[in-house]
Amino acid sequence: MVAMELLDTAGQEEAIQREGHVRWAEGFVIVYDITDKGSFEDVLLYKNLLDEVKKPKNVTFILLGNKSDLDHCRQVSTAEGEKLATDLACAFYECSACTGEGNISEAFYELCREVRRRRMVQGKTRRRSSTTHVKQAINKMLTKISS
Numbered sequence: 065m066v067a068m069e070l071l072d073t074a075g076q077e078e079a080i081q082r083e084g085h086v087r088w089a090e091g092f093v094i095v096y097d098i099t100d101k102g103s104f105e106d107v108l109l110y111k112n113l114l115d116e117v118k119k120p121k122n123v124t125f126i127l128l129g130n131k132s133d134l135d136h137c138r139q140v141s142t143a144e145g146e147k148l149a150t151d152l153a154c155a156f157y158e159c160s161a162c163t164g165e166g167n168i169s170e171a172f173y174e175l176c177r178e179v180r181r182r183r184m185v186q187g188k189t190r191r192r193s194s195t196t197h198v199k200q201a202i203n204k205m206l207t208k209i210s211s
């Protein structure tokens with residue numbers, strides 16, 4: 065079971081840089097509108113802003129192309145979305161917040177799974193480094209005792 069708190073950044077750059085919840089959040093959903101090429105071009109901008117706020121940590125995120133119900137007005141192809149997601153090494157979904165089509169639940173499950181995977185990896189790194197510190201301390205003590 066995972067308890068999620070979802071916050072909307074309202075899309076303003078200054079808000080993303082300023083707001084504490086961006087620093088606090090563990091995972092992000094970057095959303096563009098498939099009928100608006102400009103919103104797709106902004107994805108990189110938002111990714112870079114998140115990188116800036118979260119550094120030195122890597123940003124955990126998924127890419128979501130919204131408004132798939134408006135396929136007749138599409139300006140961004142599915143292939144373009146997939147290509148960007150591959151370049152950014154994140155999961156990609158198309159969906160419609162309006163009709164619910166596309167796999168919105170799966171997108172959020174995947175984001176949760178990715179957050180957990182990264183936590184596990186970071187936990188292992190932390191544990192390994194603390195074991196190293198304990199070993200070094202014991203070695204120091206033994207060296208002192210024997211000298």
Ligand SMILES: Nc1nc2c(ncn2[C@@H]2O[C@H](COP(=O)(O)OP(=O)(O)OP(=O)(O)O)[C@@H](O)[C@H]2O)c(=O)[nH]1
Nearest residue numbers: 072073074075130131132133134159160161162163
């Ligand atoms: N057809 C369709 N319209 C949508 C969909 N999602 C949102 N909209 C419409 O798009 C408009 C903008 O939606 P918002 O939820 O305000 O978008 P936003 O990105 O949060 O906007 P900001 O508040 O500026 O950040 C509204 O008129 C929504 O009804 C969708 O999946 N399909």
